[in-house]
Amino acid sequence: QDQLVQSGFEVKKPGASVKVSCKASGYTFTKYGISWVRQAPGQGLEWMGWISANDGNTIYAQSLQGRVTMTTDTSTSTAYLELRSLRSDDTAVYYCARRRSDALDVWGQGTSVIVSS
Amino acid sequence: DIQMTQSPPSLSASVGDRVAITCRASQSISFYLNWYQQKPGEAPKLLISTASNLHTGVPSRFSGSGSGTDFTLTIKSLQPEDFATYYCQQSYSSPQTFGQGTKVEI
Numbered sequence: 001q002d003q004l005v006q007s008g009f010e011v012k013k014p015g016a017s018v019k020v021s022c023k024a025s026g027y028t029f030t031k032y033g034i035s036w037v038r039q040a041p042g043q044g045l046e047w048m049g050w051i052s053a054n055d056g057n058t059i060y061a062q063s064l065q066g067r068v069t070m071t072t073d074t075s076t077s078t079a080y081l082e083l084r085s086l087r088s089d090d091t092a093v094y095y096c097a098r099r100r101s102d103a104l105d106v107w108g109q110g111t112s113v114i115v116s117s
Numbered sequence: 118d119i120q121m122t123q124s125p126p127s128l129s130a131s132v133g134d135r136v137a138i139t140c141r142a143s144q145s146i147s148f149y150l151n152w153y154q155q156k157p158g159e160a161p162k163l164l165i166s167t168a169s170n171l172h173t174g175v176p177s178r179f180s181g182s183g184s185g186t187d188f189t190l191t192i193k194s195l196q197p198e199d200f201a202t203y204y205c206q207q208s209y210s211s212p213q214t215f216g217q218g219t220k221v222e223i
Contacts, residue, residue, distance in 0.1 A: 035213070037161075045153075045161065045204055045215040059211045062118075095160055102208040103151040103166035110160050 002026040004034075004096050004108035011114045012086050020111045022079040022096030029077035030054045033099040036070060036081045038092040039110075046092075050099060051079060086115045119143050119207050123216035130221060136192040138219045140205035145185045149209035152181055152190045155218075156201045164203075165190065195221070 007021040022034060036048040049060040051070040058070050069082045079096055094111045097104035120143035130136050140150065148168040153161040163172045165181035168188060178193040192199055200223055205216040 037215075044218045045155075045206075047206070047211075047213045047215060050211070050213075061212045097161075101166060102149055103163055103172075104153070104161075104206070105163045105166070105172065107160040107162070 002098070002106050004098065004106055006094075006096060006108040006111045009112045009114075011116065013117055014086055014088060014115055016086050016115075017082060017084040018086060018113050019080055019082045020094050020096075020113070022081070022108050024053075024077040024079070024098070027098075029072075030074055034070075034072070034079040035097050035099050035104055037095045037097060037104070039095070040089070040092045043092075048081070048094075053079065083113075086113075088115050091115045118212055119146060119210060119214055121205055121207055121214050121216040123203075123205055123219050125219060126217065127220040127222060129223065130195050131223070132195055132197055134195045136195055136199075136221060138190045138203055138205075138221075140183075140188045140190070140216050142186045142188075142207055142209075146207045146209035148184045149207055150181075150183065150188045151206045151208060152179075153204045153206065154199075154201045155204065161204065167208075192221075 003025050005023045030053045033052045035050045051058045067084050071080045096108040098106040122141045150168045152165040155161040169181045180191050202218045202220045204218050
């Protein structure tokens with residue numbers, strides 16, 4: 001079945017960077033884009049951006065511009081999210097999700113990122 | 118950015134109740150509105166796409182309606198497994214903002 005499997009739990013210090021991976025299986029990776037969504041503890045969902053798995057085009061949330069990079073590796077059907085200059089308010093669960101027909105129909109299991117000194 | 122406002126923020130209901138959750142967009146988004154269900158410790162799951170299209174495998178007690186700025190998610194007869202938080206999301210333009218969520222409690 002179509003699936004997205006994310007990398008594991010991360011603990012980072014303020015100012016560091018984190019790179020989260022999201023490996024797709026069960027479908028043709030380049031056929032759909034990948035969106036990234038995060039959720040701070042006890043909070044709602046925040047859309048971070050989207051990358052086309054076909055051509056690598058990206059759209060980022062304005063609030064993260066300059067700190068975020070989304071990439072894909074089509075040879076391994078994997079999407080990556082890199083977030084730099086981490087702050088304590090970046091502590092969240094980070095989700096990748098497949099964007100199909102204007103909705104997020106398959107989600108990864110989430111990657112917990114804690115930013116703490 | 119398009120703001121999405123859900124109401125109510127939370128509600129208490131019983132098994133068998135009919136429940137309606139509304140979502141209002143700050144500008145017209147046509148029918149580009151999706152609904153997700155999230156249970157504690159789990160990733161969100163797609164329920165309804167483009168305002169009224171039931172996602173594969175989602176029970177028919179869930180339905181969506183609306184267009185333009187006002188949308189509704191209805192659960193016809195609440196089941197024990199439906200106690201969760203529900204989010205709307207607009208996919209009309211980036212950033213593809215979410216509502217703040219509606220927690221459905223017993």
